[in-house]
Amino acid sequence: MTPLAPAAGVRAPGGLRVIDAHGHLGRWGAFAIPDGSAAGLVAMMDRCGVATACVSHLLAVGPDARAGNALLLKALAAHPGRLLGYAVHNPHDPEAAPRLRELLAVPGVIGVKLHPEVHELALDDPAYTPAFEAAADHGRVVLAHSEHDSRWADAPRFVTVASRHPGVPLLMGHSGLFPQGYGPAAEAAVRCPSLVLETCGSRMTARHLTRLVAEVGADRIAFGSDAVFLDLRIGLGRVLLADLAENDREQVLHGTMAALLSRATG
Amino acid sequence: MTIAAPAAAPVGPALTVVDVNRILGPLPNDDVPSRDEDGLVKELERLRIDTACVAHSHAVYGDPRDGNARLGRIADERLRPVPVLVPGPLGTGDWTGGGAPLVRLCPDRHGWAATGPYALGLTAALSLAGVTMLLDWGAVTAADVDLLAGTRPRLRIVLTGTGYRGLRELTELLDTHELLHVDTSTLAGHRQVEWFAQRYGAHRVLFGTGAPVSDDAGPRHLLDTLDLPAHDTSLIAGANALRLLGGGA
Numbered sequence: 001m002t003p004l005a006p007a008a009g010v011r012a013p014g015g016l017r018v019i020d021a022h023g024h025l026g027r028w029g030a031f032a033i034p035d036g037s038a039a040g041l042v043a044m045m046d047r048c049g050v051a052t053a054c055v056s057h058l059l060a061v062g063p064d065a066r067a068g069n070a071l072l073l074k075a076l077a078a079h080p081g082r083l084l085g086y087a088v089h090n091p092h093d094p095e096a097a098p099r100l101r102e103l104l105a106v107p108g109v110i111g112v113k114l115h116p117e118v119h120e121l122a123l124d125d126p127a128y129t130p131a132f133e134a135a136a137d138h139g140r141v142v143l144a145h146s147e148h149d150s151r152w153a154d155a156p157r158f159v160t161v162a163s164r165h166p167g168v169p170l171l172m173g174h175s176g177l178f179p180q181g182y183g184p185a186a187e188a189a190v191r192c193p194s195l196v197l198e199t200c201g202s203r204m205t206a207r208h209l210t211r212l213v214a215e216v217g218a219d220r221i222a223f224g225s226d227a228v229f230l231d232l233r234i235g236l237g238r239v240l241l242a243d244l245a246e247n248d249r250e251q252v253l254h255g256t257m258a259a260l261l262s263r264a265t266g
Numbered sequence: 267m268t269i270a271a272p273a274a275a276p277v278g279p280a281l282t283v284v285d286v287n288r289i290l291g292p293l294p295n296d297d298v299p300s301r302d303e304d305g306l307v308k309e310l311e312r313l314r315i316d317t318a319c320v321a322h323s324h325a326v327y328g329d330p331r332d333g334n335a336r337l338g339r340i341a342d343e344r345l346r347p348v349p350v351l352v353p354g355p356l357g358t359g360d361w362t363g364g365g366a367p368l369v370r371l372c373p374d375r376h377g378w379a380a381t382g383p384y385a386l387g388l389t390a391a392l393s394l395a396g397v398t399m400l401l402d403w404g405a406v407t408a409a410d411v412d413l414l415a416g417t418r419p420r421l422r423i424v425l426t427g428t429g430y431r432g433l434r435e436l437t438e439l440l441d442t443h444e445l446l447h448v449d450t451s452t453l454a455g456h457r458q459v460e461w462f463a464q465r466y467g468a469h470r471v472l473f474g475t476g477a478p479v480s481d482d483a484g485p486r487h488l489l490d491t492l493d494l495p496a497h498d499t500s501l502i503a504g505a506n507a508l509r510l511l512g513g514g515a
Contacts, residue, residue: 031433033456040456205481205483206482207298234485238483241483
């Protein structure tokens with residue numbers, strides 16, 4: 001198993017190697033996360049049959065990208081294959097670009113995490129261009145938080161950057177976050193071949209997921225849970241119990257992200 | 267490569283599952299399978315939910331008197347009617363839910379003060395009658411809940427839709443008021459259901475989905491994968507609800 005490859009041993013009931021495209025480690029300021037440890041997340045993955053989670057560290061998403069990214073690397077080293085990492089790029093950090101290139105060369109780091117809402121800078125701002133260029137050069141993916149009606153992270157901004165960097169797979173975290181945003185997210189995905197919708201969020205339902213699959217195709221949707229922000233089992237159950245064709249369910253839970261990781265591993 | 271069939275697959279003995287927080291009827295902002303009774307029952311069967319406590323959407327999104335009247339048309343015994351009450355002279359009139367063991371209050375939607383004199387009269391009547399009250403966390407403040415539960419210490423309140431961000435406020439309320447319960451509909455934080463059950467006892471956590479507004483599949487799957495003793499899981503899944511409904515110990 002290469003350090004970039006998903007774990008092979010853990011499988012969901014039925015034998016599928018589930019890949020969680022959107023997870024986190026650590027804690028968050030606005031509310032209590034009782035257990036934000038990597039070991040706790042891996043135990044939860046074992047419990048419900050998730051082979052691999054692609055995570056960023058919440059300290060990096062929040063106040064300190066440098067320190068949080070360092071904690072991420074330690075977690076990846078402790079759980080090779082089970083955890084893969086997104087390095088957070090804070091566009092306000094003058095050293096962000098060279099640091100990101102170093103991080104993307106570390107085994108287990110499969111992409112870049114952008115959070116325009118937290119960093120209060122719109123996704124289509126030129127300050128993110130070095131992050132997309134680094135992802136392109138390393139063959140990595142970009143996962144960005146999306147949020148309907150946000151001045152920082154709404155669907156039109158994803159269209160802009162996906163068109164600007166068509167060679168970089170861009171995961172649209174939360175697919176717009178709110179039910180009113182799922183339609184615009186789907187429209188953006190239809191327009192931009194490099195855009196992949198990701199499923200996590202407390203407002204997403206199995207019904208909405210089924211509609212997204214019908215609108216854009218399962219090969220353009222990747223399962224994400226937002227654990228340890230949210231409970232992994234709830235996001236997973238939403239896909240497991242959705243009224244989907246089995247091949248579409250497998251594609252969402254495994255195939256879409258496996259294809260992106262395969263590309264990232266070269 | 268295949269995956270388990272979509273029907274929930276419990277790892278232990280089959281659970282009796284009661285959804286305490288569900289709406290029957292059409293929604294103004296979406297097309298949902300539960301727009302009618304047949305559609306709702308099919309959804310319950312697909313997810314292996316045995317019973318659902320349902321308020322009618324006409325009562326939540328329209329005038330509660332009209333919606334409550336539609337509850338009388340429910341034919342399937344798996345659906346337990348939950349009237350929506352409004353206090354005061356312009357309210358629903360019957361302040362104890364017409365004999366229903368579970369009622370729902372929506373002060374935000376129906377434009378009345380959650381802790382005003384009318385509300386306190388309503389909660390006094392519910393407490394005296396032994397009726398359990400569903401109250402959406404988004405419709406009130408923590409101070410409202412503290413006042414209601416504090417003035418009616420025998421009243422059983424189930425806070426629904428608590429979300430995952432209010433853990434700190436919720437703990438203060440649950441530490442203070444013994445008959446305060448929570449449902450699982452949006453208790454979606456990492457291991458939050460286990461955390462609540464271990465701190466306050468599984469008897470204070472009820473399976474509820476808030477469907478179709480919020481997701482039913484995720485919370486349903488959570489029941490089958492809870493990291494709790496089987497007895498606690500069975501309480502959360504349905505035994506607590508049956509106790510409150512008067513159908514079990």
